[in-house]
Amino acid sequence: MPIERSGPLTWSQRDWIFGLPPSRASSFEDNFSRQIAIAPMPFPAVRAAVRDVLLRHENLRSRARPRRPDEPQDVDPVDERLDEVVTPVPIETAAETARTAERICFDIEREWPIRIFAAGDERGVSRLIVAVDHWAVDGWAIRVLSDDLASATAARAAGEAWRDPAPVEQPIDVARWERSPVGSEHLQRCLGYWREHYERLRRELEGFRPVLPGAGPDAAAGPQFHGRRLRSRRLRAAAPVAAAALRVPAAALYLAAFAAAIGAAEASTGLGLLTLSANRGSPAALRSIRNAVLPAPVFLPGLAGRPFPEVLQASRRELAQGHRSANVEPMATRRLAREILGDLAVTGVTDAKFNYLTHAGLGLRAGDTADDPGPGGPADGTVEAFPARAQGPIYMLVVFEDVATVDLTLRWRCDTGWQHAAEPMLRHIEDLVLYAADPGRTTPVYGRT
Structure with a gap:
């Protein structure tokens, strides 16, 4: 051919x-x-x-x-x-x-x-x-x-x-720039920020041992990646109220709630997350059809006893800073994580991914439908399990804000221990966002929804 x-x-x-x-x-x-x-x-x-x-x-x-x-x-x-x-x-x-x-x-x-x-x-x-x-x-x-x-x-x-006469990026051209002297210089600058991130995280986790088992290098063969989804109409109404009142992006709101849920489930005082960045910094990139998403680091120390509004403001600041260093080779950042964090490099408190998507952001219009992230359609407020898959993320939360509902989709690999914490984590995320919209509510406590 x-x-x-x-x-x-x-x-x-x-x-x-x-x-x-x-x-x-x-x-x-x-x-x-x-x-x-x-x-x-x-x-x-x-x-x-x-x-x-x-x-x-x-x-x-x-x-x-x-x-x-x-x-x-x-x-x-x-x-x-x-x-x-x-x-x-x-x-x-x-x-x-x-x-x-x-x-x-x-x-x-x-x-x-x-x-x-x-x-x-x-x-x-x-x-x-x-x-x-x-x-x-x-x-x-x-x-x-x-x-x-x-x-x-x-x-x-x-x-x-x-x-369409407007230029678009083509992946091969992007890859050649990444390997050019200018691209290599950019990579080294970004890796400096990632090194600082992992070193801060290592100091925060000094003496910490996970409550839940970390992901091993090779999990068992066969379908091993699992998921749960919570669909909530209450979240769809509450999140814009909370974001406007606290003057933060909705993504920062959900990120902070996810961090608090991980911290409670893993009994960790602080953690690092990887939030997915669109990574499109030019008009040609915005017009291109390719997978450009790369992770950006987020560091949230001192979660234990910290009021949720403070965690929220910290997540807002970290989101803004981390996205500037997202355009980097993930293999290089994973090497840094193993070098600096050792056996904590792939755990729920260091390696969980976060993705925030909206109906409008995906460009959905009347007559269009997006892919369904799971089987069927759960009733409002219920948590539904997905069939196990052969491949998937080791730790991840996807927030999808639809027209009338919000879907919280938690995914994990079977050897992480998150299967035992999945529903309490999803419930806690929902509770924290509802609390942020109405501080008069009782302060949420993990596992007591």
């Missing part, structure tokens, strides 16, 4: 690819999926619109080759696999097609990381069902993809080809 060009992987891509077991060519069973309503149009016009978008964004027609060390990413010509990407389906099968699309396990060495199912009837295609492997996109990129598909289909419906 002809190859348009080859090159290195970005730091973010490497973080995903090299976390895969050697026996797995596919990614983390973790797709972004989206349904996009369009005005009815012929399938050939839809196919042409998809081609326009793939031509603009190399990442959507790239294959990762992690076992090839020199240039482990190939970009294919746009027409090589176009008919594998976009497929017509009957509109009456759209719901089942969407459920199947969410669970596609992409072979990222042999396939492009995107599928688009064009659902329609005799009037034409009226819905696009999109699934993209998470190694290729993040929450911002799926918004860009949706906007570009909407613009391209509108142009093709008018009989015109779609061309």
Whole structure:
């Protein structure tokens, strides 16, 4: 097969690819999926619109080759696999097609990381069902993809080809900058901040031993990554009130509550978190379709006995500072963590990730739907378990603020001990946010919801 060009992987891509077991060519069973309503149009016009978008964004027609060390990413010509990407389906099968699309396990060495199912009837295609492997996109990129598909289909419906003249970042170009002298200098500056973060954390945790077991180097084979989700309408109403009253971003509010829940569950006086940063610092980056997300460090000392509003203000300051040092190679920061923290490098008090997403931030509009982070839809205020998965984060909280509800999704690996603390942690996070919105409430106590 002809190859348009080859090159290195970005730091973010490497973080995903090299976390895969050697026996797995596919990614983390973790797709972004989206349904996009369009005005009815012929399938050939839809196919042409998809081609326009793939031509603009190399990442959507790239294959990762992690076992090839020199240039482990190939970009294919746009027409090589176009008919594998976009497929017509009957509109009456759209719901089942969407459920199947969410669970596609992409072979990222042999396939492009995107599928688009064009659902329609005799009037034409009226819905696009999109699934993209998470190694290729993040929450911002799926918004860009949706906007570009909407613009391209509108142009093709008018009989015109779609061309956006504004430049976009391509992953191979980003990766080459990261390996350039300027990129290397930037990396060393950021690693200085990360070293300071881990050294502060080491001093804070002097003499600490986790109550819950830390993640081992090799967990047992088979499905081992678990999750619980709390869906809450009360949070959706309370969080904006609390954020406005305390003059903090909603992300800082949830981050502080997560930190307090970890501290209570792990009996730790302080901890370090990794909050996921969009990591898009230029107009071309904002227009690009790629997974650019990288973690930023957050240090929160002295949690025991500290009033929640103080923890909240500390999380706000740390968020602002940490994001400036997010654009860094995760493999390098993990080496620093092992060097400085030793056997505490991968524990709930040093390595938990936090991600805050919103319906508006993902660019969802009327007629669109986002991927469902778990099976079914739990009733308001209930905690629901997810089926175990073969891959996933070792410790992580995802906050998704929808139109009417907030989903708190906690994920962990089975050897961490978080399965015993998951529901109390989720309840405590909810209680703390409700308390921040109404300080007249009784001060929350972990495990006493």
